[in-house]
Amino acid sequence: MKNTHEGSRVEYYKQYLPAVAMIEDPAKAEAVCAVWDTMLEMSPWKGVEEAKFKEGYDHVSLISHVNSTIEAALSVSRIIRKHHQIDFDEQKIIIFGLLHDVDKVIEYAYDETGALVKSEVAQKIQHGVMSAIVAHENGFDMDMLHMILTHTTDSKLRPVIKEAILFGYVDLCDWDLTCRYAEP
Numbered sequence: 761m762k763n764t765h766e767g768s769r770v771e772y773y774k775q776y777l778p779a780v781a782m783i784e785d786p787a788k789a790e791a792v793c794a795v796w797d798t799m800l801e802m803s804p805w806k807g808v809e810e811a812k813f814k815e816g817y818d819h820v821s822l823i824s825h826v827n828s829t830i831e832a833a834l835s836v837s838r839i840i841r842k843h844h845q846i847d848f849d850e851q852k853i854i855i856f857g858l859l860h861d862v863d864k865v866i867e868y869a870y871d872e873t874g875a876l877v878k879s880e881v882a883q884k885i886q887h888g889v890m891s892a893i894v895a896h897e898n899g900f901d902m903d904m905l906h907m908i909l910t911h912t913t914d915s916k917l918r919p920v921i922k923e924a925i926l927f928g929y930v931d932l933c934d935w936d937l938t939c940r941y942a943e944p
């Protein structure tokens with residue numbers, strides 16, 4: 761067991777994923793952190809800050825992508841609400857944002873040459889599936905599993921929940937710009 765966080769795990773994850781502190785229901789915050797802990801336990805990383813965003817991109821951390829997409833999704837949702845009176849559930853955006861890429865913790869690893877590559881899990885199991893399995897084990901409902909499973913372009917099903925639709929555009933935007941311009 762390598763996840764022997766000092767204090768509570770919610771306090772540990774808040775340091776790296778500030779949106780954890782925005783979750784109103786303490787049981788949901790605990791469950792989100794339990795999902796991250798399970799992934800971290802299966803990963804090669806000593807701490808969540810070491811988790812990577814994409815193969816070949818050692819210079820981009822997973823937590824920077826997660827934090828960026830959550831902040832951006834909340835901002836965009838508020839702008840759309842202001843101009844079009846479309847109501848978004850911010851708690852759903854925050855929790856989904858925290859869970860949407862949690863399986864990236866186990867999808868990348870360094871090979872024997874020191875290159876950051878896709879792990880065996882990433883090669884054999886579609887992105888999102890491991891996140892959904894562990895989220896299900898921690899009590900998240902079908903809507904959350906749907907959002908996780910459909911957020912990737914690998915999925916044949918597309919999201920039908922507005923928070924997931926909105927998040928998908930922001931996620932792709934952050935992914936595309938990071939891949940193109942993030943400085944090593």
Ligand SMILES: [Fe+2]
Nearest residue numbers: 829860861931
């Ligand atoms: Fe993402």
